[in-house]
Amino acid sequence: MKKVITGVVVLVMLSFTTTFANTIDNNESVNKRVERSFKKEFASAKLTSWTKVSNLFKAEFTMNGQVMFAYLNEEGEVVGVYRNILSDQLPIQLLTELKDDYSDYWITTLFEMVKDNGTSYYIALENGTHQLVLKSDNSNNWFVYSKIKK
Template structure:
């Protein structure tokens, strides 16, 4: 019964995703559910649920895990990043926030808006924020 359940979790993937990538994913995320695949020119992206959370895994065409991401809420940020955000960007509101795990490190990306501009900040670990991209809002 368990084999049938796990097998059906991995049954929905695009024909353009190689079996090597699918096998690597099964090994890395054996408890994954509701898996769907997208294929780009240089990567394959799995969207799946694990522990009731939607996650994304990016694989090279050779089946090597490149990164894993998940959307988070601001309360899930390390405390010093959250404090720095409130201090420096308190007048902005958050439109997107995700955590990315790659190469044994964790980064955070956050998109902020105010009335005039969008700002994307990046953090490598919990050391602080840096401006990744800034753009004026279209009027």
């Protein structure tokens, strides 16, 4: 399961920088198991659109006025749900650490991911020389998930 979650995170991060998802059109449909599972889990979802990302189905939808994304596997199991957030929506400890330790970086992507084992936050930062992805699983501190020198 950990490999699947790590894969989803990589897919989410890549989806912000590359276009590799295939929009599902009328000739190709989401399997019934996935669709039933989604409707059960997200009964109040509106404006749902589907794409296929690798071996997962990605649903983009609106719920309670918030655009959200859910990844489901072929069996209809929800692998993860994420939403983009603003930095002021982070737990205060994470926001403080960002301001103290990463003030020379700007935020390029920030999202909250919810999965079976809890909520995680991911943030992509950039400055003149590096691109960083930080992760927090405990809402108390960040750790470097990846670092790339430009």
